[in-house]
Amino acid sequence: MTPPTTEAAPPLPTDRLERALAAWLPWQRWYAGKGRALTGVRLVRSAPVPLPDNRQDLRGFVLVLRAEFADGGADHFQTVVALAGTVPDAAAGHVIAALDDLVVYEAVADPVLLRALFRLVAGRQRSGDLAGTSEPAPDSARFATHPVGDCRPLGVEQSNTSVVVDDRYLVKFFRRLHPGVNPDLEVQRALLAHGSGRAAPVYGAVEGSLGDAPVTLAVIQRFLPGAPDGWSVVTRALEQGATGDLLTEAHRMGRTVARVHTALADAFGTVELTPPRLAALAAEMRRQLAEARTAVPELDPLAGDLTDAFDAVAALPGGATAQRIHGDLHLGQLLRGDAGWVVIDFEGEPALPIPERTVPHSPLRDVAGMLRSFDYAADLAVRPGPAGDPAQPPPSARAQDAFCRGYAAQAGTDPRDQRPLLYACVLHKAVYETLYEARHRPALRHVPLRALARMLGRT
Ligand SMILES: Nc1ncnc2c1ncn2[C@@H]1O[C@H](COP(=O)(O)OP(=O)(O)O)[C@@H](O)[C@H]1O
């Protein structure tokens, strides 16, 4: 066979590739169409990755797929594929299809493709529909000349797919695509500019287009090697009965989240949480409940109480503040780096359209995410720690208290001062979690359901 060349590359065998992708997509951990009947996959963009001249045996493409569902809806997803005569050992588990004498495999961790994408970003180059953009990170000169070597997929459960390059850079490929600049990039750019020091520096991004809008395909940021995340720190402390460490770290996390909120307020401004905004929030909470009930019937007996709590939000007086927030904060989104806790993954809820993720929200939604996460950790810690003093609240409740105190020490106001709103935000987050678990980790759906029953006084 004559190896395909970039110049005279034969067109992609679109029909067969689409059929192969339709069979492959539903099995991917990051696939967000679970629970909906997929009727087909269309290839809406295929941008060739510019590869070096000495790799004529390989073609690389960033593909944007449109997944179409029986319910009439459609979502967009990204995959980066390579087409070659043989599959490298490292990609053996990532074959999508064999098409005649070519194998198509997922190539997000292929050093050749990553090297090309680094060049695109550092050089702010364009290649067809792909555009590299770079940021003035403190050590961007070093990034610009980095010779990509070792590339390994991060291999943790994620909404997206991240690859660690030489233990120094993290390339995150967004999987579900929405038109617009991804908030993960937009927010990290703003935090870099405002010097919050509580996010990992971002070096740049690969962008493309979706319809008439730009779309963020990947971001490259600093990898913090060996930095434990909040989840592992908290579950370990719970398992070891190390309550002192737990409370110290929870307090520090509270301070960090408050600092990030201040930086976001400085970068994007604040608005008043007026009665119409509170009404919109209550409506969103009810909508989330209705959606979750379609997949989680166990919510039905709780729906009346939940609706009452959400309606109470609409009746609150205005006056509190709304601003850009993280939007999907939990213990896994904090990493303990050398200089303290940093917050990662500002994408917000990947299922929501971008305009909905970028509207100002109460920062209590992030606080609620963290409070829920301490509760999850207590529920899922492998081995409960030694029995504590029965006169004391359980360690997870003390961690939640320490987190709020840390937040208050930094922000000047305790989130618990707005108790009805915080309560509704915590319930809302738990409802979101029931749906998330039903779709992605059914074995864990009891965790938020149990918490809801407890919070609503049903146990
Ligand atoms: N800058 C970083 N340094 C080290 N590890 C990171 C970094 N960013 C993310 N991670 C690791 O990757 C995991 C997933 O990252 P995240 O940004 O939350 O991805 P996703 O959007 O797919 O959820 C995190 O829980 C953390 O373990």
Ligand SMILES: O=P(O)(O)O[C@H]1O[C@H](CO)[C@@H](O[C@H]2O[C@H](CO)[C@@H](O)[C@H](O)[C@H]2O)[C@H](O)[C@H]1O
């Ligand atoms: O993929 P993301 O990190 O953006 O977030 C999604 O997945 C999370 C789980 O990986 C999920 O978090 C839920 O489980 C966590 C424990 O695994 C717990 O700490 C969180 O409190 C709980 O919400 C998150 O909700 C989801 O959006």
